[in-house]
Amino acid sequence: MSSRQQARNALFSAALEAPQPRDYPTHAAYAQAFDAYQAGTMQPLRDKLAAA
Structure with missing residues (x-):
């Protein structure tokens, strides 16, 4: 697998794994x-990925 494909994966x-709205009490x-994520x-x- 290429380094570009690994970076894409x-x-x-x-x-x-990004935060989901349902996991927080307020928007x-x-x-x-x-934003932190x-x-x-x-x-x-x-x-x-851009550098690969």
Whole structure:
């Protein structure tokens, strides 16, 4: 499997683990968790895919 495919798989796997609205008492709490997940998890994986 190519490094690009591995990076793509990691990105899709992480997307499946993203915070879900049902897990938070308010939309604001969900939005904060989602934004943090995007910045801390998804963006580095996007960057890795772009570099592959």
